[in-house]
Amino acid sequence: MRVSLIAILAASVSAFPLIAQAAAPAPAAGAVSPATPAAAPVTAGEGRAVALKLADELVATFVFRQQADAYAAMLRKNAAAGRYDSGTRSDVAKRMTDDLLAVHKDGHLHVMVAEPEEQGGGNGGLPKDFPPLIQSAKWIAPGIAYIRPTAFMSTDEEIADVQKFMSEHSSAKTIIFDLRNHHGGRLGEMDVIFPYLFAKKTPLVRMQMARSIYDKFGSPFGEAPSLEFVKDAEHITATHYASPGADTPLRKSTVLLLVSNKTASAGEHFSLAMKSSGRATLIGEATAGANHFGGPAPLNDHFAVWMPVGRTFDIKTGKDWEGDGVAPDIQADPKQALVVALEKAGLSHDEAVRLDATEVPAEPVHSDKLRAR
Known part of the structure; x- marks a missing residue:
């Protein structure tokens, strides 16, 4: 490749997440x-x-x-x-x-036409008609916090909003992360969330790529403090850790994660991390099955490829989710997943149905702008 993979990831041909997934x-x-x-x-x-x-x-x-x-x-x-x-x-x-x-x-590999970059106006370079990066963040019921992100693009604004949500809802008895329409992204938002939920340093998932690719292009997931790298002659492996922050009631809260077959890339990374660590209960259906991380690279002035260069996998089993997705703990129609979660949090069925009707995930108009992991 003529251009550094890191540079392409930072200023890509189209607006693509750093660790993108299915589209x-x-x-x-x-x-x-x-x-x-x-x-x-x-x-x-x-x-x-x-x-x-x-x-x-x-x-x-x-x-x-x-x-x-x-x-x-x-x-x-x-x-x-x-x-x-x-x-x-x-x-x-x-x-x-x-x-x-x-x-x-x-789930990620695809050839694309290099269109002129669209002006996203605050959505991390995404199209103007892309839904807000955080569609809802509130007390959905007394003691129950609820947040529904569209993607983790790690913009300053989104990270600040996630930090604000976690801080203002740190007394929640139950926290619901609605990832049913989560289309991928980066690690920044996760690294804001995890310190609230874990009482001790906890390994979550591992990411691996060829050493030769790393030496040539660098790390496509950055050098964040939450990552610990091991390098050998053939591979570089990064373990993603959760490190505890301030001691708040969220450390002992019930964590419910809503997933669907549209939950992709970084959304699947988040899902596997929470499931494998035992910190959350996943409700819905298997996720999109887009695992391999990477980024866009030019082929000529008019064509580019989204190139998968590595994989993320479960520390305990060594398995990734490419093609299969991350399986839920509680199988449910994704359209009813919030109802199931609210009932699990102690609400009546009627109240859960009433609240569910107020929280309808918005679909990206140009979902091809986010490619499955």
Whole structure:
């Protein structure tokens, strides 16, 4: 890659989370405006050159070398056959993505057209019509705190809002994290939340990538104090820890986590950390199954790839959640998960149903801007 992975992650081709996860499929052909770069036809030889460049980048940086070799062989064969020589750039990006996922499914890997950056106006560079990063944060009932984030983008504003929520609700007997529409992000918000919930230093999950990639591009998840790194000749492994903060009633509170198959990336990281540590009860359905972290990288002036370079896994089992998701502790229709949680917190069914009707998660209009982990 010609550009540092860290630089790309910080100022990406499109607005993507640092440790991103699963997203909606690429738009259908013809769904973009003819005025956009995505609607322009590929130039002579462009699709073939992009495919060959992508094949090389996969072999050099993809999280699993054997899968990378299979992806690369397919791309080179298809490029030679002229499969990527026609259509709009949007068509070709989708065609390449579909071909990649037909070889091996990956919740993050996809080819995209490098559109001009949209002005997000305070949402960490996300589109203007993206829902607020925190959709709701309040006392939903006496003694029950409730927060519903859309993503963890680690903007100064979002981190301050999460800190304010945790501080102002530190006396809660039950705290509900509604991640049913959480589309990924970074670690910053988690590192604000965890000190309130843990009474002792606790290892949560591990993240691993090839040492060669780390030495070349650096750490895609930063060097936060909550991370402890172990480096050997082949890998770098970071353990994500929760360290206790001030002693508040939240250390002993009941923690309920609402999840769905739209809960992705950093949302799944948070879910696994809370489940594996035994600190929360997960309610809903299995999460999106987008595990591999990484970031966007350019292929030419018009195409880029979201490249997975490492994986996050359970410290106890060594398993990650790619493809399978994080399983809930209590299986429930995600649309009823808040009702179940409120009943578990001691409310009557009727009161739980009444409160649930006031808390409807908003969907991102451009959910393809966040790619599954």
